[in-house]
Amino acid sequence: MRLLKLVPDNTNIGFVRLRYWAFGLTAALTLAAVALVGVRGLNLGVDFVGGLMIEAKFQQPPPLDAVRENIDALGVGDASLQQFGAANVVSIRLPPPASKDEGANNAVVAKVKASLLREYPGMTFTRYDTVSGKVSNELIRNGVAAVFLAVFGIALFGWFRFEWQFGVSTFVAIAHDVLMTLGFFALTQMEFDLNIVAAVLTIIGYSINDKIVIDDRIRENMRKYRKMDMPSLIDLSVNETLPRTVMTSLTIMLALGALLIWGGQVLRGFSAAMLLGIVVGTYSSIYVSSSLLIALGVGPNSFKGKDEGDKPAGRNANAERVGPRR
Incomplete structure (x- = not known):
């Protein structure tokens, strides 16, 4: 019995060549989300308004x-x-x-x-x-502080775990994911309460998990293929982790879709926020976070392995490896 493969082993999609379109789309959506929140505002629930x-x-x-x-x-x-x-x-x-x-x-x-x-x-x-109004104001402060501390803490982790460029790219991608969620709730005027704050924090956790996996593969390949140009290396790294990204996102989306349809009104806002967050988080991991490393100056010599020899350059540099790595 053959195993089901949603992404073939020899997948070689050129994600980086679309980076300028992705950057433009990301900037436009981010500005639109900020404008929606500023103009329409959020339909705050009793948790926040008392x-x-x-x-x-x-x-x-x-x-x-x-x-x-x-x-x-x-x-x-x-x-x-x-x-x-x-x-x-x-x-x-x-x-x-x-x-x-x-x-x-x-x-x-x-x-x-x-x-x-x-x-x-x-x-x-x-x-x-x-x-009361006093309690609701405290909940607003705590909720906003929790989101900002999570985003900045994750950016600092990316900085110390890899290089500062990885921290900046992670911060930009996660900030985009959070703003997309806020813009969605400003557009639909669905009630925004503490459940949605929990959903936003969960989205941040999912996004960083996906981004760290890709960043770690990029660093690993930079040490192995130091002569490969960065666009090809990032495409190689994203394609190698693509089966894991697609499978994880699809399984979570199936569960969230069931919650959205049959979970009832009390879970609808949470499920909608999570479902949107998974989509935009996967998009930002593939098209924004990794490609932004090129604009931030990450190059073949950013990581230097001690015992690893240089590998041939080019998109087919991974041909020396035995079998696909997942």
Whole structure:
């Protein structure tokens, strides 16, 4: 029985020759994402803007539009509804009342409960949470700090693990991945909460994993084939790691696609962010991060092996090797 190979062993795609198109596309998408975030802004959830969260359990799955109309008629602000876990459990999020005291919060909650009980007798309310403005501001600061520290920490790791050029190229690629995710949420106005911050951090982790594998192969090949020109060497390295990149990305995308379709409303934002992050992370690893090394001046002598002899130059330099390396 032959093993399934999504990428043939002799794959020799010229990724580097498209680097200027890739750089232009990356710059345009990044600017568009920044403009979307600046103009439309993010639809921040209760975690970040503060407000009330009521978890209601109905006897049977309710029509969310009817529940929303019932709450909107009370004049307590625009309600955000999500099915939470089971189909008959609904998370109701409301903006904070004008008055900041606890009595105002309790009055809003009591009004919502009374109205829903009249319409849906027998339902129960399993949880009620309040997020104050002070707590939400702290969550914003912590979330932004977590993302920036992750990006800069990974860039520093690339610098010390390889050379400073690798750290810069990794920083540019990961910053692109994060901005693409933010731009997507600004465009779609999907709710941006702590779950999405967790998705962004997960995207950063996936991206660095993919980029480090390619960077390590580039460094290894630079020590083996010191006379090979950099565009050919980077193409060789990316093609050697391409089966691993494609297989990893496709399997993760299949799982995320299932979560996006059948995971329910509560996981939709997280799944969408992750799915987009995998796509842009794979693109930036192949077309942006590795090709950017050429513009940053990485050359054949950037790494010098002690005991390795020079190999013939040219795209077919890897012909001396026995079998493809994966």
